[in-house]
Amino acid sequence: MRFTRNLLLVAGCLFNAVVSMAQARSTSFNPSRDGFNFANTFQNVVNLPAGVNVRTGGLCGGMAYSALDYFLAHKPIPRQDYLPAEGTPLQRYIYDRQMTSLTSNIDKWAEVIFNPLGARDSEFFNWGLQGSNGGRLQELRSFIDRGMPVPLGLKSDKGGDHQVLAIGYDMGRYRGDLGANEGDLKIFVYDSNHPNTIMTLVPDLAHKVYQYTTPDGNAWRTYFVDKNYHAQIPPDLSAVTYPNDGLAHELIMTFVTGDDDLRGGNDNINLTINLLDGTQQHYAAINGRARWMSNTSMPARVVLSRPVSTSQIRSLVISDTFSGGAGGDNWDMKSLEVRAIGGGGMSNVIKTVGFHRFTGDDKDLLIAMNAPPPPPAGEVSQLILEIRTGGDDLRGGNDNLNIETHFADGHVQNDNNVNRAAKWDNNTTHTVTIALNRAAPVSQITSVKLVTTFSGGMGGDNWNMDSIKITAVGTGVNRVIGTHGYNRFTGSARQLDISTH
Numbered sequence: 001m002r003f004t005r006n007l008l009l010v011a012g013c014l015f016n017a018v019v020s021m022a023q024a025r026s027t028s029f030n031p032s033r034d035g036f037n038f039a040n041t042f043q044n045v046v047n048l049p050a051g052v053n054v055r056t057g058g059l060c061g062g063m064a065y066s067a068l069d070y071f072l073a074h075k076p077i078p079r080q081d082y083l084p085a086e087g088t089p090l091q092r093y094i095y096d097r098q099m100t101s102l103t104s105n106i107d108k109w110a111e112v113i114f115n116p117l118g119a120r121d122s123e124f125f126n127w128g129l130q131g132s133n134g135g136r137l138q139e140l141r142s143f144i145d146r147g148m149p150v151p152l153g154l155k156s157d158k159g160g161d162h163q164v165l166a167i168g169y170d171m172g173r174y175r176g177d178l179g180a181n182e183g184d185l186k187i188f189v190y191d192s193n194h195p196n197t198i199m200t201l202v203p204d205l206a207h208k209v210y211q212y213t214t215p216d217g218n219a220w221r222t223y224f225v226d227k228n229y230h231a232q233i234p235p236d237l238s239a240v241t242y243p244n245d246g247l248a249h250e251l252i253m254t255f256v257t258g259d260d261d262l263r264g265g266n267d268n269i270n271l272t273i274n275l276l277d278g279t280q281q282h283y284a285a286i287n288g289r290a291r292w293m294s295n296t297s298m299p300a301r302v303v304l305s306r307p308v309s310t311s312q313i314r315s316l317v318i319s320d321t322f323s324g325g326a327g328g329d330n331w332d333m334k335s336l337e338v339r340a341i342g343g344g345g346m347s348n349v350i351k352t353v354g355f356h357r358f359t360g361d362d363k364d365l366l367i368a369m370n371a372p373p374p375p376p377a378g379e380v381s382q383l384i385l386e387i388r389t390g391g392d393d394l395r396g397g398n399d400n401l402n403i404e405t406h407f408a409d410g411h412v413q414n415d416n417n418v419n420r421a422a423k424w425d426n427n428t429t430h431t432v433t434i435a436l437n438r439a440a441p442v443s444q445i446t447s448v449k450l451v452t453t454f455s456g457g458m459g460g461d462n463w464n465m466d467s468i469k470i471t472a473v474g475t476g477v478n479r480v481i482g483t484h485g486y487n488r489f490t491g492s493a494r495q496l497d498i499s500t501h
Helices: 002-022 060-073 089-103 106-113 121-127 136-144
Strands: 024-026 043-048 052-057 150-158 162-170 186-190 198-204 209-212 219-225 248-257 269-275 280-283 297-308 313-320 331-341 347-353 356-358 364-368 379-389 401-407 412-415 429-441 445-452 463-474 477-484 487-489 495-499
Touching: 024 136, 060 089, 060 150, 060 162, 089 106, 106 150, 106 219, 121 219, 136 150, 136 162, 136 219, 150 209, 162 198, 269 297, 280 297, 280 412, 313 331, 313 356, 331 364, 347 364, 379 445, 379 477, 401 429, 412 429, 445 463, 445 477, 463 495, 477 495
Parallel strands: none
Antiparallel strands: 024 162, 043 052, 150 162, 150 219, 162 186, 186 198, 198 209, 209 219, 248 297, 248 331, 269 280, 269 313, 313 364, 331 347, 331 356, 379 429, 379 463, 401 412, 401 445, 445 495, 463 477, 463 487
16 A cells, blocks of 8 residues: 555656646747847837828837747848848848738737726736637747747737747646636747847736836736748848958947937938048948937948958048028937947947037037057148138038048048038138148148039029138148139139149
């Protein structure tokens, strides 16, 4: 009898262990390997008819769908640790999958939204605990038990609606019968708001909501299982690799817009990169001509035409194309982060910048990066231009003066808007300092060209320049290398080339 009783006890323990093991299942999806390495901080502008723009935050559904696409296609997911810029292949793919995740489940969202005065709170909460007769928990387990991660839609109680990817569960002692031990239930998810982490969703029985074991300020009244997900082949972006040469091949410039938006269209921002070897790289409309709404963060991706060492970047110049005047745009840049991307996993923040307000009259922001070495004896490091305006002023605003410095080896340094969009009144003298990106002997500076930005026509500007004197300054150098007398600039005669000596 004792042997039989002991045998029954052992059998009972084994049965309980088997039941316990059956109560917990996980898929092979690992957020630190199969999820995105950046957080879901997307800001989206949806263009509606009549010029109306609506801002939405996040692409959680798109990130859940995309991660699952890569997982099921057995393709490596892009592992970048920064948000993909708007318009890039990865951003477009995630955005398109977001739209699919929403349109495929309109009926589900409509069902959980209808809850007048919270009358269905208990009903919704219990749906997520129901493990039979078509309950949400039964549906979830049907996917996980066959190793298939499944997207979930979470209906908010506190915070916002959300979409995540369920990758496992643990019933504990709970039997899915709306009976005892409901609080044992754990649902393991990949949440794009928490990259590289398995988040654990649990029921809060007292408040009849679902929340994480490590609270993040959100709570959800219920969830639904997205049975309308259909896998598609994601883009192969892992092939975009750079040689491990220590050079920056692209810049990711993350702009935070303050209270005054960037209009886009014809009102954009340009980038100039000044290098210590004297060369420059110019990139127009790095915002993609898109509107950046107030209080949003937007990354701009700049693929460099020639890779460079970050230590060789002398300065960055951000400039706007605003027309000025009553109808012109203004833009509050709250902050800027510049990240250098290259081979061998290079992803380094090389500069952060604070607030700057761009207007039609304050069009440029010079961001110093690396100071040049002292120029060798006898070489020129800057040009001093003394310019006298005659009887017709330089208007400023959108009618400005650019300077081109030409060198014997063929390269040209461009310095735009040297009057800083300011008006140069009649019969006034102004001094402009051009810092050369690369020191050079006087003999290597062949000419200086003045180029105005006048539009021409009845409303265009004209400017009388009475005289100009160009002085080369450097270590042991201080000499006049060019002069010119009167010249009238108009919309049809916008340039003057001055040979140096």
